[in-house]
Amino acid sequence: MSALKTGLVMEGGAMRGMFTCGVIDTLMEHDISFDGAIGISAGAVFGCNYQSRQIGRAIRYNLAYCRDPRYCSLRSYLKTGDLYGVDFCYHEIPDRLDPFDRKAFRENPMDFFVGATDVATGKPVYHLCRNGEAHDMLYFQASASMPFVSRKVEVDGLQLLDGGISDPVPYAFMQKKGYDRLVLILTQPRGYRKKSSALGGVFRAALRKTPKLAEAMAGRPELYNRQMEEIDSLEASGQALVIRPPAALQIGHTEHDPRQLQRVYDIGREVAMQRLKDITKYLV
Numbered sequence: 618m619s620a621l622k623t624g625l626v627m628e629g630g631a632m633r634g635m636f637t638c639g640v641i642d643t644l645m646e647h648d649i650s651f652d653g654a655i656g657i658s659a660g661a662v663f664g665c666n667y668q669s670r671q672i673g674r675a676i677r678y679n680l681a682y683c684r685d686p687r688y689c690s691l692r693s694y695l696k697t698g699d700l701y702g703v704d705f706c707y708h709e710i711p712d713r714l715d716p717f718d719r720k721a722f723r724e725n726p727m728d729f730f731v732g733a734t735d736v737a738t739g740k741p742v743y744h745l746c747r748n749g750e751a752h753d754m755l756y757f758q759a760s761a762s763m764p765f766v767s768r769k770v771e772v773d774g775l776q777l778l779d780g781g782i783s784d785p786v787p788y789a790f791m792q793k794k795g796y797d798r799l800v801l802i803l804t805q806p807r808g809y810r811k812k813s814s815a816l817g818g819v820f821r822a823a824l825r826k827t828p829k830l831a832e833a834m835a836g837r838p839e840l841y842n843r844q845m846e847e848i849d850s851l852e853a854s855g856q857a858l859v860i861r862p863p864a865a866l867q868i869g870h871t872e873h874d875p876r877q878l879q880r881v882y883d884i885g886r887e888v889a890m891q892r893l894k895d896i897t898k899y900l901v
Contacts (some may be wrong), residue, residue, distance in 0.1 A: 623900050624796030625651045625667065626788050629658025629761070629781045631870035633804035636862050638663050638675040639885020640802050644671045647893060650901065653742070653796055655730040655787050657780040660802070661760040662706075668729040669722040669749065676882045678715040680875045689871050700766035700871065707754050722749035730794075732780035732787050735757040736769055739833030741784040742777060751806050764834065765823070782833050785841050786848065790859065798900060799857045801848060806864050810845060811838035858899045860892055 627637050637660055645667065656664035663675040682688040687705040694700045711717035722729075729746045733756060746753040751773070759770035759777035769776040784790065788799055824831035852858035868881050889896075 621798045622652045622796045623650075623798045624791040624794075624800070625654035625664075626786060626799055626801045627654070627656040627660030627664040628786050628801070628803045628805075629656075629660045629779070630804035631659055632679075632764075632868050632872040632878065633862075633866050633881065634659030634663045635676065635679065635868070635881040636804050636866055636885040637802050638679075638825060639882040639887075640668075640860055640889040641667050642672050642676070643886050643889035643893070644896070645666075645670060647897075649840050649896060651727055651800070651900075653728040653730065653791065653794065655732060655791055656760070657732045657785060657787060658680075658761045658763075659804075661731045661780065662757050664849040665717075665722070665731075665746070665749065665757060668725050668727055668746070670725065671718055674715060674717075676878065678710055679878050681715070682710065683875055683878060684873050689873075694766055694861070698768045700763070701761070703758060703768075705756050717749060719749040723747070723805070724748055730787075730790070731756045731760045732784050732790070733762075733770075733777040734780055734783040734830070734833065736776040736778055736827050736830050739783060739829035739831075741780065741790075742775060742785070743787070743790055766829070776832070782830070782837060785837070786844050788844075788848065788851070791850070799851075800896060801857055801859045803848075803859060803861045804866065809865070810842045813838050859894075860888060860895060860896075862888065 641664060642820050656668055666674045682742060686692045687702045689701045693702040731744050733742050735742050744756040755770055755772040759772060760780040762770055764778055769778055788801060791799055820831040820834045833834060852859045862884055866879050866881050872878055
């Protein structure tokens, strides 16, 4: 009988991702490892620290730079076309200010995938990150590049944006890759469902040059809600273990208050500690 392959799936959600950071730091502190992981949007840019085994790095640099206009600001958007400053977020921080351990990332046998959305097709694109260097960084950036407040990211002949548009929680991708025992970190509480969008016409008008992307954005609530129903079924049947916040996290997409970032991070740590025995038993 072949050994089970364990996988970690990390949803996005902008600064709700501080919850994910609290969870994964706690799991790393207790030496919980996975055969593979995938992150979407914030789940990618924060979750990559699981691969490099850098406990505390994501909360540390977010606390340090959340009020820095180079990190996230209207000024950055007006100046560069990106709400989150690309040079600061994907070069200055990981290369100099709070270095990303690319050696550890490269040497970790876990596979780390990132999901993004192809602007031309509206379909998901998945990338296996090899070393955390510039090419992988482009996929991290693409996965977290929110429509309307980010420029499209060009990589491998594609134009990419936020992975959450086309595959908010990519558990099905991991199942197809052969991961039988999945742990899902979600950033919304149990029972959360998105309201149907009344902005389909707005998306089609604003994105008339990329109609498939507009279609994907208009259909995202239906997709997300269908995924939540499927995840509930997977959880009930024991095919997935789901970690969620106990209630809505009440944090802004562009949160500049360190106290709020710390609060949400601490909730993640608390929930992870509460579920630690369940997680350990499930992964055996």
